[in-house]
Amino acid sequence: MRIEKLTVENFSSFYGKHEFEFPQQTGKNLFIILGGSGYGKTSIFDAINWALYGEQYESTLVEKTIIDFVNETAFSGAAKNNKGIEVSSTLHFEHNGKHHTISQSLFINPSREDGSGKQISDRQSALYEIDINGNHKRIKALDSFLNEILPTNVRDYFLFNGDRINQLSSPTASNEIRDGIYRVVDLELLQNGVEHLQESARYFRRLAKDAAKGEAADIEEQYSKQAEEHEDLKDQLNNLVAEKRAIQDRSEVLNDKLRELGPAIELQKRRDSLTTHHKLSEERLEEIKAELKATSAIAAMGVSIEILQNLEDQLEEMRSKGEIPSSISERLLEDILEIHKCICGSEFVHGDHIFNELTQRLQREKEKERKGQDLLDLFFEVRASRENIQDSQLRMRQLDEFRAKYDSEIVEIDKELTEILTKLENLPDEDVSKLANNLAAATSELIDINRKINLAANRIEEKEKALKELEIKRDKASQSQEQVQRYQLRERLAQEATSELHRIFEDFAEDSRKQIEQLTSLEFTNFIPTANALSIGISKEFHYDVRDQNGHPALQQLSNGQKQALSLAYITSISRVSEKDPPLVIDMPFGRLDEEVQTNIAKRLPELASQIILLMLPGPEWNEETAKILRPNAAAIYKLDFDENTRQTTIMKG
Amino acid sequence: MPPLKSRTKLLMLFSTVKNDNVRFILGEIISLESEFRSMGRFPQKRVNDTVDNEAHKIELGRQASK
Numbered sequence: 001m002r003i004e005k006l007t008v009e010n011f012s013s014f015y016g017k018h019e020f021e022f023p024q025q026t027g028k029n030l031f032i033i034l035g036g037s038g039y040g041k042t043s044i045f046d047a048i049n050w051a052l053y054g055e056q057y058e059s060t061l062v063e064k065t066i067i068d069f070v071n072e073t074a075f076s077g078a079a080k081n082n083k084g085i086e087v088s089s090t091l092h093f094e095h096n097g098k099h100h101t102i103s104q105s106l107f108i109n110p111s112r113e114d115g116s117g118k119q120i121s122d123r124q125s126a127l128y129e130i131d132i133n134g135n136h137k138r139i140k141a142l143d144s145f146l147n148e149i150l151p152t153n154v155r156d157y158f159l160f161n162g163d164r165i166n167q168l169s170s171p172t173a174s175n176e177i178r179d180g181i182y183r184v185v186d187l188e189l190l191q192n193g194v195e196h197l198q199e200s201a202r203y204f205r206r207l208a209k210d211a212a213k214g215e216a217a218d219i220e221e222q223y224s225k226q227a228e229e230h231e232d233l234k235d236q237l238n239n240l241v242a243e244k245r246a247i248q249d250r251s252e253v254l255n256d257k258l259r260e261l262g263p264a265i266e267l268q269k270r271r272d273s274l275t276t277h278h279k280l281s282e283e284r285l286e287e288i289k290a291e292l293k294a295t296s297a298i299a300a301m302g303v304s305i306e307i308l309q310n311l312e313d314q315l316e317e318m319r320s321k322g323e324i325p326s327s328i329s330e331r332l333l334e335d336i337l338e339i340h341k342c343i344c345g346s347e348f349v350h351g352d353h354i355f356n357e358l359t360q361r362l363q364r365e366k367e368k369e370r371k372g373q374d375l376l377d378l379f380f381e382v383r384a385s386r387e388n389i390q391d392s393q394l395r396m397r398q399l400d401e402f403r404a405k406y407d408s409e410i411v412e413i414d415k416e417l418t419e420i421l422t423k424l425e426n427l428p429d430e431d432v433s434k435l436a437n438n439l440a441a442a443t444s445e446l447i448d449i450n451r452k453i454n455l456a457a458n459r460i461e462e463k464e465k466a467l468k469e470l471e472i473k474r475d476k477a478s479q480s481q482e483q484v485q486r487y488q489l490r491e492r493l494a495q496e497a498t499s500e501l502h503r504i505f506e507d508f509a510e511d512s513r514k515q516i517e518q519l520t521s522l523e524f525t526n527f528i529p530t531a532n533a534l535s536i537g538i539s540k541e542f543h544y545d546v547r548d549q550n551g552h553p554a555l556q557q558l559s560n561g562q563k564q565a566l567s568l569a570y571i572t573s574i575s576r577v578s579e580k581d582p583p584l585v586i587d588m589p590f591g592r593l594d595e596e597v598q599t600n601i602a603k604r605l606p607e608l609a610s611q612i613i614l615l616m617l618p619g620p621e622w623n624e625e626t627a628k629i630l631r632p633n634a635a636a637i638y639k640l641d642f643d644e645n646t647r648q649t650t651i652m653k654g
Numbered sequence: 655m656p657p658l659k660s661r662t663k664l665l666m667l668f669s670t671v672k673n674d675n676v677r678f679i680l681g682e683i684i685s686l687e688s689e690f691r692s693m694g695r696f697p698q699k700r701v702n703d704t705v706d707n708e709a710h711k712i713e714l715g716r717q718a719s720k
Contacts, residue, residue, distance in 0.1 A: 143693065144689070147688075147691045151691065185660055186660055186664075188691075189684065189687045189688060189691060190684070190687075192687050192691075192696075193680070193683040193684060193687050196683065196686075196687070196696065196698060196701045197679075197683060197701065197705075199698055199701070200698070200701045200702050200705050203698075203702055204702075204705070486709070486713070489709045489712065489713070490705050490706055490709040493675060493676065493679070493705055493708060493709050493712070494679075494705045496673060496676050497676045497679045497680055497683070497705070500671045500673075500676050500680060501680055501683065504664070504667045504668065504670075504671075504680070507667055508660075508663065508664065508667060511663060512660075577660075579660060
């Protein structure tokens with residue numbers, strides 16, 4: 001199939017009729033349509049899909065309906081005159097040397113008197129074969145024809161966008177990968193054949209049971225029951241295997257997230273430890289500052305140390321001379337007054353002049369002692385003050401050192417914390433413990449499902465044994481019942497055909513998987529030559545299986561761009577093994593790819609299909625580098641221009 | 655790498671089916687599946703008829719050999 005022309009009329013922002021021609025040109029198989037966001041690129045993608053698949057495509061539209069594609073200018077102009085418009089998309093294509101057109105048309109009328117609403121008054125789908133003289137011959141079996149060239153269920157592998165590439169690069173894509181392989185290489189056809197043959201076996205088994213009489217009827221009844229149970233168990237097993245695959249996919253996503261969070265977990269731990277350390281350091285620093293403040297007042301008296309030292313020295317000298325304190329005379333006078341006998345030997349009595357003289361002298365001595373005691377106290381105080389000032393000065397020096405240490409420590413912590421927080425901002429914000437719990441739950445489900453799978457497999461084995469035994473009894477019991485035997489023969493024939501087709505299906509599926517795996521691996525290496533140490537595979541469970549040179553799983557080591565390159569390698573492999581050779585129509589092919597991957601894919605694109613239509617965004621996708629690579633292979637380049645005032649798109653050939 | 659020749663491969667796999675009647679049934683089934691692919695309704699009766707026809711051939715063969 002090769003697209004020759006697309007004609008759109010009143011479709012989306014295309015007012016009136018517009019055409020894109022895709023002429024065949026030797027050595028040039030790319031057609032590039034360039035347009036900014038909202039200029040109508042995706043509308044062209046929609047128009048091609050709609051022309052081919054009509055209402056089937058409409059049913060896949062998300063958050064819009066086909067009515068949303070009606071050109072507003074055309075409609076409002078017609079509605080003013082209470083008239084309707086035709087909206088259409090026609091694809092001209094060549095297939096097996098014959099030219100065809102396929103088109104979808106809608107006739108839209110105003111639904112309200114004021115012309116504001118829209119309603120579909122009619123719709124037409126038509127497929128024509130055009131002969132050499134330009135005569136159109138209508139092909140009525142439109143669906144059958146499309147099934148031959150590009151069935152709707154494989155459309156996604158030939159007409160796709162950047163989101164689809166991204167979608168197929170996720171760990172949950174295994175079902176999609178399996179479906180893709182099944183559909184594109186006709187495995188679905190074989191699978192359906194198996195189901196229809198099984199249904200036939202059931203049909204003849206029912207007839208045999210209804211026709212049987214006597215013992216044969218009992219045995220047919222038992223056989224039917226066992227056969228049904230056998231089928232149910234097989235279905236159960238298939239469901240369990242599918243369930244297991246879904247759990248594995250879920251675990252893979254959780255593992256993926258946890259792996260991504262690995263660095264975050266470490267960073268979070270370090271952040272928490274640093275935050276605690278920071279808090280303690282700040283508290284300690286505050287204490288040091290308070291102590292410094294208090295100590296500095298005393299230490300500031302350092303200038304008085306010399307004076308205090310002099311005073312202390314003088315007091316020390318007086319003390320050493322016994323001038324302070326001197327209590328000897330005082331104690332002697334007290335003793336004399338006590339014994340009433342003078343040192344000269346004279347005795348005296350209370351109140352005489354000796355007594356009075358001695359009492360007065362004692363009083364004088366006591367006065368003198370008080371002064372000495374005060375000086376002694378002053379001596380100790382002076383000494384203590386001097387020592388206090390000196391200690392404070394020493395402590396100040398220590399505290400200054402501590403403050404400097406904590407200050408620099410806090411600066412370092414702040415610096416590391418800022419770096420960690422910047423890194424954390426760029427990492428996904430996930431609840432690690434919740435993820436870990438979910439992973440544990442998935443693992444436990446997996447254990448449970450494996451147990452159920454083993455159980456179902458054992459029961460199937462038992463059932464098959466029972467069926468074999470019943471087969472023998474069945475033959476004997478129905479020997480004289482010809483009609484029953486006839487149905488039994490048909491049932492066995494259908495069963496045998498089912499088994500054979502199932503075997504063929506499995507061989508064919510494995511063979512197809514290997515072919516797609518080989519092509520995907522080859523194409524991935526072409527897209528990412530630097531990743532040539534990796535081995536790329538598609539496992540028997542239809543997972544991407546990426547291994548490093550030591551054979552360890554390495555899918556998670558791929559960057560997002562590399563994962564998307566893998567997905568694109570897979571999609572294009574699928575399209576190539578299909579042998580249908582349809583064109584590839586890709587809307588924003590490089591939308592989510594990094595520059596290096598873009599360049600490598602751009603180099604390979606012309607090799608991926610015999611005709612490729614690319615709808616690209618100037619700048620991020622169509623830039624100096626990609627244009628340099630793609631332009632030499634481009635048979636035509638169209639540029640879309642969009643008028644904001646009239647909201648209409650015009651096409652320019654570049 | 656040459657593309658997968660799916661039809662050739664299928665034919666090769668079909669040739670491994672030893673029972674001629676079963677092989678014929680499978681050929682008919684694949685043809686039916688292709689014809690009615692993506693259609694809403696599948697003609698199950700035609701599968702049953704195919705099986706019936708082949709069984710009938712077996713019966714005729716058995717009678718002839720008696």
